[in-house]
Amino acid sequence: MFDQLSNAISSVVKDFGPKQRITEESIKPALKSVRRALLDADVNINVADALIDGVKTRSLGEQVVEGVTADQQFIKAMYDELVDMMGGDSSSSSSSPTPSAPPASTLAIGSAGNPAVILLAGLQGAGKTTAAGDDEATLTTARLPKRNRKVLIAAADVYRPAAISQLEILGKSVGVEVFSMGTDADPVDIAEKALEKAKKEGYDTLIVDTAGRQIIDENLMDELKNIKEAVKPDEILLVVDAMTGQEAASLTASFDSAVGLTGAILTKTDGDSRGGAAVSVRGVSGKPIKFVGTGERTPDLEPFYPDRMASRILGMGDILSIVEKAQAEVSDEEARRMNDKVKNNEFDFNDFLQQAKLVSTMGSLGGVAKMMPGMGGVSSEQMIAAEKRLKKNEAMIAVMTEEERSNPDLLIKDSKALERLIRIAKFSDMPLSDVKQFMSEFQKMGTMMSRMSKANDKQQDPSMAGSNGMDMAMPGNRAARRQTKKKKKGGKGGGGGFGM
The missing domain is CATH 1.10.260.30 (Signal recognition particle, SRP54 subunit, M-domain)
Structure with a gap:
């Protein structure tokens, strides 16, 4: 992910050469090149323009520290603007990701008998079922010990062949119970019965996996609205495919307008060499990305950290994520x-x-x-x-x-x-x-x-x-x-x- 954008930004930074400070004149070609790179990466045009304006303001408005070169100053401005654009807080980090920096947004936390209800929505093929099966990412984001969580998944996708069995296999692989009533049941009824079970049996989290469609239609939205009314979810997360680029941002905005989202899960980011979706989603919809998926396996779903993502976009790496991955295995x-x-x-x-x-x-x-x-x-x-x-x-x-x-x-x-x-x-x-x-x-x-x-x-x-x-x-x-x-x-x- 971000190969094209990272390479383009690296090329722009090299053009600053040995300059010791940024001027209005020297930054023009750099900003023009970065804007072109953002659009080539399928970043929404309004988001790209806002980001460029922000970088310009930061680059020219900040006092230059002695010994800091123009390229370093420009990278710092890009980093801060990207962090803020993706939902982070650049003021809490001077130049790079820190272990204490939180994800863009954490999930709602329930308690035994009073479960937090998480409703997953999205188009067909976006990866909702994999996201529903990823109990581990949910627990990581909630920052609670795994032993203290009891999760139930409701299989409310009754239309797609093998959807229920696929979810049951995923649930078994991560040690999470899946509640289903077969393909003839009404999705709203499934969600209601699952919530009753969760309350009665002491579950603290209920994840409702809903059906997707090839395109947005009234039936899909009506069904989501009915499920929302029935179980009153604490979270409504839209699962979107990163491969769709800025369309993922537009889709998030459309769903938010219809049912009121609390955030998004961006899947298949490993196959997206451009990165436009990650940069655009919050800027267009105003909703944070809460998770990113890098594959088809459930452990490949990770909390979204704006500062770490900005670091990767700029070719600065993401050591903290590597350390966390290693800690989980060793x-x-x-x-x-x-x-x-x-x-x-x-x-x-x-x-x-x-x-x-x-x-x-x-x-x-x-x-x-x-x-x-x-x-x-x-x-x-x-x-x-x-x-x-x-x-x-x-x-x-x-x-x-x-x-x-x-x-x-x-x-x-x-x-x-x-x-x-x-x-x-x-x-x-x-x-x-x-x-x-x-x-x-x-x-x-x-x-x-x-x-x-x-x-x-x-x-x-x-x-x-x-x-x-x-x-x-x-x-x-x-x-x-x-x-x-x-x-x-x-x-x-x-x-x-x-x-x-």
């Missing part, structure tokens, strides 16, 4: 164990496989990499190549003996190392040169990670080292990078082992 005990192995340069091929699997649970390698600062400009072709290399490396590890996996020196320093590599090349169906290259990259990666971990330990309380496995190689750790550069000064940088 226990503190496992993180400490891995950190100790890395620090002592004992990282082996079993650990490599474990880390590769961790990346896969967080999404595609390309998706994770693009949340890293400075990686926004990496092309899709490069990402695909990196993922192919990772698959090759996994295939090589698969044919190693258990002894070789746990003792990499057998393949690097042992007298029979070459003989072993030839065997691995044969059984993995890989060229020997590829196997040798992997060994070289693996060795360099282990050394680099060990140095970075030790440097990181010097910058923090030892009891905090390795928290959730992320600080050992966290991009942005300046001390670690400086130490690594000093020790490797004059030498060639090694491959990352993950194909990057």
Whole structure:
């Protein structure tokens, strides 16, 4: 997402060159180029114009801090304006996302016997059923421990074939009960009976999944209005497809006018390279985006953070989301164990496989990499190549003996190392040169990670080292990078082992 917009903005920023301050004259071509980039990204024209006006005002109106260059000042103005445009508060963040920054808007919170009712609406194919099944994202946004939530989903889509069974499968996968009355029941009756059950059995959240249509029609709106009147929802969320661009914003405005929305869920953002929907929805409809979906699986639905999204649009990465994804997958005990192995340069091929699997649970390698600062400009072709290399490396590890996996020196320093590599090349169906290259990259990666971990330990309380496995190689750790550069000064940088 945002590839086109990020690349265009990066190009504009470079044009500022060595200028130390922004003038009315120097900013004109930059604003013109950014406006064109916004429109190309399918941002609503009124939203684009408002954003450009805001950036101009911020750029020319703010006092320039000594040492801040024109490009840095322009990026700061763009960041602040994007955050505000998408529903955040730029005044609470000086230049980048912070751990304390909240999502654009949290969900209503109910209690046992007095459930918060969340009504999901949208056109067919937008992803309502997946959104309804994503109990985990709901819990994350409500900022309550999972054990304290009891969620019931009402299957009120009686028109689409297999809709109920699909929702039941999704509900089972996330441990949430699905209430259904079959395809012959009235959707309003289903919603009412589900609410009765939720109150009687102590549920604190009821999610009502309604039917979608190919287009907006009176029957769809009338049904939604009747369900709304029957269960009086605390939240009415519209699920919209990011691939529709600014049309998603117009759709949100139309639904809001008809039934009164409290927010939107933007799905399929991983397939939208432009990003117009994310920037436009709130500006056009006045309603916040509460979640964004990056795939078809329920864990791929995440709370929407305007500051993090603005950071990604500007190619600054989204480290906080990576950390949160890792924390959800790695226990503190496992993180400490891995950190100790890395620090002592004992990282082996079993650990490599474990880390590769961790990346896969967080999404595609390309998706994770693009949340890293400075990686926004990496092309899709490069990402695909990196993922192919990772698959090759996994295939090589698969044919190693258990002894070789746990003792990499057998393949690097042992007298029979070459003989072993030839065997691995044969059984993995890989060229020997590829196997040798992997060994070289693996060795360099282990050394680099060990140095970075030790440097990181010097910058923090030892009891905090390795928290959730992320600080050992966290991009942005300046001390670690400086130490690594000093020790490797004059030498060639090694491959990352993950194909990057």
